[in-house]
Amino acid sequence: MEGMEGAQEIQGLVQLDALGPRGAFRARNRLTVPDVGGTPVAELSLVPSLYVQRSMAALHRAGTLPADERAAALDRAGRIFATETVGGLTPQEYRALVSRCSGLPVAVVTAAAEIVADAAAQARDTTSQARPRGAVDHWNDPSTRQGRAVWTRRGDVFAVHAAGNHPGVHALWLEALVLGYRVAVRPSRREPFTPHRLISALREAGFPDDHVVLLPTDHAVADGVIKGADLAMVYGGDEVMKKYGGHPTVLPQGPGRSKILITGDDWRSHLDVIVDSIGDEGGTACVNATAVFVEGDPAPVAEAIADRLAAIPSLPPQDPKAVLPVQPVKEARAVERYLLRSAEGTTARLGGDGIVDELGDGSAVLRPAVFQLPRGDARQAGIELGFPCVWVAPWSRADGIEPLKNSLVLTAITEDEQLIGHLVDEPTISNVHVGDHPTYWMRPGTPHDGYLAEFLMRTKTVIRD
């Protein structure tokens, strides 16, 4: 274990208190957070509905810091989050905990901390990219004397039902804070460490306790966080999309189902981009490729992907060289059963005999899987799993963009400009990367699934004397 992050043991269980409008709250009702091997690591305070209700009311009552202060505090918070001891945890200890409990490779966690810090520093610039050209930020802008659009919030309080698959999800809601929203985050039980650390850092950096809160709750109380807010963002699968899809005040963050399309004969020189799109971030992100569509025969592409992914070693998540995600054996086996059942009728190129590699401590590595589909419209192409798992399918011009729809990211390795135009025009494709740009490419300032500010803000006309 030498040289591994997390080698420095933390005594006892880490206490993750709720962070309410009057400060930290240690509940009597606490959930044990185990690591992937089943060893208890932390206790998460779960708050009852009365606490949620009072916290949301306090957020509504609170004011908003001036815009410059918000941006400066966010910048400071990002640095504190990434580099300082917060809540008694050094950055290294924090990364080890996230890695141990979520099973995410520690290198991914480390990179994600940088992403969050960057997002905090650039939140103001990012949101300003979303401001309509006709609008100004403040009613007292001189141009409003002639009549002008002003960019204003649609509400005051924003709630997030966060996901625990990747710490990077917490980069997004920072934009609501910079826009002047008060924010409540309900963390995932799988990985509450990141939002706890981030909100603690935001408070250290100057956001008052009643401007940003962490409300861990059990399932029965969770809806109260959304109901108590003006607007909300909810991560989840198809069932969450169904529940909140038609809801004007809720922005669901559903399945990614990111894809790659490759046309022409020269797929070999793009193999790096394809393999990285599948396996980077441990294959756990919504921007990881779920399916690869190949013009012509998909078999050699599937085999080449399989060869490359097969070489990745099985390592515990805290190992700096770890690349693959790790889960408790029981959960890993459940994923495996689901995968093999779903894969019936396809050709296994990797993982056909199973994907679980037990580490001997109660945890197991989820090894990559590559399956070849007989047709481009096979239903499996939409099955997104939280590890490097890819469906390789044939594609022809006659298929058109139909099988490529419903993608958070589509990397199109093609020079067909007409096709690119169709993909960019397609409303169910959120991002189009043309050429050698992996599906997971993201930069502050570019939208992830549209700009969040498109949902958070509106324009109104102001004219004055």
Added chain:
Amino acid sequence: MSNHSHVDRVLDCPMDETPGARDLLEAAMQWHFSPETGSPFWLERAKKLDFDPRADVHTFDDLKLFPNVVNELREVRAEELIPRGYGSFDDLYGVYESGGTTGAPKRVVCMNDWMERWLTFSQRKLDERDCPRNVNWLALMPDGPHIFGAALREGARRNGGILFTIDMDPRWVKKCIGEGRAEDAGRYAEHLVNQARHLLETQDVGVMITTPPLLERLAQDERLVELINRKVSLIQWGGAHMDADTRHLFRTEVFPGIQLQGAYGSTMILGGSLERVDTTGEDACVFDPLSPYISFSVIDPATGENVPYGERGQVVMNHISKGMLLPNNLERDTAVRMRPPEGQLGDSVAQVAPVASFDDEVVIEGVY
């Protein structure tokens, strides 16, 4: 029904006396299973028992011999539940029903002598807390077929105050929630809160009795919270569970100057228990039943044995009085088993919570 009431030395003991457990159990078995005094329901039911209650039941443990008969109370005619030893309907206070959470409601009879014992017990418990006398009570609680409403009416009268009530139908709320119409349940709660608001604004109210969910609703309105804090000195909650964190918040943040007292009971024991005055500062929320008539035990449902003190198990309730015998009823609640006060039959219970539903389902598809 015969014309004259039988009197039993033990079962009819004075209100301020407490019979010994063995005396009560033996007297109750004689009463409920003798052809002259027992109810048609129990006399008929006894034929299917594989033991003789009059010969075999002497101790608390012996109550485990009884099957749980509460499900039979959904269909049986109410008249058949009244022990023949009572002379006439004059002795009947009323017939009451369970909430109806699990199917059709179950029915029980409440005799005058039992109501008297229960009220005496409740008044003693309120006095232990220095609950003010001669103040008005406001009840946002189920009435109608639910026994608690009747007890409140009597309780307020004896306490020397007016009882203000609000109609509340918990079955409708459960139906709304069961059908996924949480929106309707919310509107109904709002409707109740608005009625309470008007009463609180216009009337003197010293004691408020309500359920934890309605108390949370009331707490959403700052003006109502202010009114309650100004007027009310004791809030009694019951009819649903309140977790320790919620109780803590009510006590320390929402209603800091008001005594909170929990009530834990069930229609199937014709009453219940009131929260013990906390002298430990641990806020354990312990309930001591009206022993020996009402008794609890906290068991491991897998073995039927008591869990150790301080550990959580499922609650078994017994009611043994002249008017009703309902032994060995496994409730859907869990609680921490607590040492009883000296002389109490069975266990005291703390931190009552619903039976946990274990959800092992692993969500597989998707990355979130």
